[in-house]
Amino acid sequence: MTAAPVSSHRQQGTYDCRRGGPETRNPRPWEGNKLQLATSIDTMSRAFMKESDDQWLSDIAPTLNALIYFLTRENNGVKVYLKKEGVDAMGKARYEMSNGMCYIVGEDGKWMVVA
Numbered sequence: 001m002t003a004a005p006v007s008s009h010r011q012q013g014t015y016d017c018r019r020g021g022p023e024t025r026n027p028r029p030w031e032g033n034k035l036q037l038a039t040s041i042d043t044m045s046r047a048f049m050k051e052s053d054d055q056w057l058s059d060i061a062p063t064l065n066a067l068i069y070f071l072t073r074e075n076n077g078v079k080v081y082l083k084k085e086g087v088d089a090m091g092k093a094r095y096e097m098s099n100g101m102c103y104i105v106g107e108d109g110k111w112m113v114v115a
Helices: 008-012 034-047 064-074
Strands: 082-087 093-097 102-105 111-114
Touching: 064 093
Parallel strands: none
Antiparallel strands: 082 093, 093 102, 102 111
């Protein structure tokens, strides 16, 4: 008994069922997919971003603990602590931190850096 003949494109193993025929390979696969490549790189870079990386000083709660936690994260885990607490000329609590900056809570309830 003889086996049925096999078509040439099945012997090569390059049959593309989506196109219904032999696969045509692009000798330079990076060309023609520039938009797709840029999108996948952009998605990849966001995948490794920490959730807290997009947080600003004005986004945190107006408490001293929240400020210390935020500043410590911004300082790559090195503890930032309160050095001196006082009152500014307007009667607002002023916090001098170990990073050399002074902070107050503004009238809108958001942290601000003061000189």
